Amino acid sequence: MQLLEVSIRKAGYEEQYSVIHDIGFRLQEGELIGLIGPNGAGKSTTIKSILGLTKHMDGAIHFTGPTGNYAYIPEQPILYDSMTLWEHMELAASAYGLERESFLSRAEELLIQFRLSEVRHHLPSSFSKGMQQKIMLILGFLIRPDVYIVDEPFVGLDPKATKDFLDLLLLERKRGAGVLMSTHVLDTAERICDSFVLISDGRIVAQGTLDEVRAQCGLHDAPLFECFHSLT
Structure with missing residues (x-):
């Protein structure tokens, strides 16, 4: 079952200046998509556009799960x-x-x-x-919720808390929830993500499973770390 469909033609914070262009993907039931890219690539703007927080966005966001509910876990605690x-x-x-x-x-x-x-x-x-x-x-x-949108969840967590988080995330995926996770912890992302959306300079430079990303960057059997650096 599809839980989220993202189709962003362009988005940004000023009418005349778009930060991201042509960002599109679908999140399925139980799937974990890793949103990967260097600082300033457009990951945060993509997430904010999905959440409806960018002032100027041309495109469409559809939460299509059973309840339509989502949870956003930001990088910086807001309390x-x-x-x-x-x-x-x-x-x-x-x-x-x-x-x-x-x-x-x-x-x-x-x-x-x-x-x-x-x-x-x-x-x-x-x-x-x-x-x-x-x-x-x-x-x-x-x-x-149906969908978790998680921004750099590992920042500040000790190893035990990281394992607790990943264990709970796995249980939620088994329940049927989908996860979109932005992270720079590439070795963990490679281990837990089903597919990836790699962004650089506001555009998708590769997407799909790890094998598909490897094929797109011409580095067969390379770890995600090397694919990331070759594309960004």
Whole structure:
């Protein structure tokens, strides 16, 4: 089942200047697409366009899953200084209309998984960067959406938290959720992604499975790292 269709002819933040051009792909049920590219390539603009956050966008974005719900997990944690971790979770549950019993069960599960049970009533302003990033992951996983849009999820996470994240992501994909993930951690991306969209200078330079990307850059059996550098 198709969950997301992206067809962006051009998009940017000023009417006369487009940052990205001709970005198109489809995300299927259970699929993990890696959005790969150097800094300034247009990855963030692509994600913002999908989320409806670019001021000028010519194209169409269709969330076509059973619920149409998606979760966005940003690279930089976005949290309220005056709200505790638990209050952030309650706010997210309320925004998505989660039933109280379902929320309590899922919330407890995630707090235990990410080892934040003891600080549920603490303010995130006192947390480390890694702990704040865990909160963003918890809020994303809380609602069990059709689509996860994840921007550089590994920044600030320790190895244990990274494994917890990847394990949960795998469970969600088995449930049928699709994932679009932007990352610079290419060895991990090569291991977990089903396919890739490589962007450079605002345009797609290669896309498809790793073997298809290898064929497009003429480097058979090369790791993603070498393909990335040959194309960008």
